[in-house]
Amino acid sequence: MNMANKNSAWRSPWVIGWVAMVAIFFTMNLIMILLAVNNDSGLVVEDFYERGQDYEKNMLKRQARDPGWQMEVQLPKKIEIDQSVLCRFVVKDKAGEAVTPDAVILYVYRPSDASQDFSIPMKVVEPGVYETQVAFPLIGAWDMLVSAKLGEDEFNTPKRVGVGIDWQP
Known part of the structure; x- marks a missing residue:
């Protein structure tokens, strides 16, 4: 043994x-x-099937109506947590002339937590230039989308920012 x-x-x-x-x-x-x-991230939309139907046809319609605007989102290089920073949106047409959409809204998304998402309307500073103050409550990556609406059409430009870290893509 x-x-x-x-x-x-x-x-x-x-x-x-x-x-x-x-x-x-x-x-x-x-x-x-x-x-x-x-931990549900909430990143999936509820009506994904309905939104996905005829996707290609809708994209072709959107591309046909695209006015060719030049859109740029401007932010400081370093953004700290809960620090209000100026977000500037500049929109011009193909010829470089200022464009004045009906409404401009800043949408801010937290990729890891949908409960932190928010939106802010942007105010006209001068023709083609819109601004708003924005503060990010958490450290890490944030996705921003500036939506410019002209009539029934909506034109978007995205930007990803890093908050509380030295990172800007």
């Missing part, structure tokens, strides 16, 4: 190491699965 214990596989550090690695692997996967199931 003493000889059986001496030759047991459980006495080998290699077997113990492999069993520990497999146990860690399954434990971490279980934790990731539980986090994914319990």
Whole structure:
């Protein structure tokens, strides 16, 4: 009996190491699965099927109506948490002349948490230039979308920013 214990596989550090690695692997996967199931990011729209129908036809219509505007979102290089910064939106036509849309709205999205999303209407400073103050409550990546509406048409320009870090794509 003493000889059986001496030759047991459980006495080998290699077997113990492999069993520990497999146990860690399954434990971490279980934790990731539980986090994914319990934390809904809210990034999927409710009516995804309806919005996806005739997508190609709608995109072709939108491209045909595209006026060729030059749109630019301007922000400071460094943005701190809860610090109000000036967001400027400049829109020009193909010839470089100022464009005056009916409405300009800044939409701010938190990719990891839809409950932090918000929107702010932008005010006209001069023809073709719109501004608003914006403050980001959390550190990390934020997606911005400036929407310029002219009649029934809507033209968007995106921008991704890093808040509280030295990162600007």
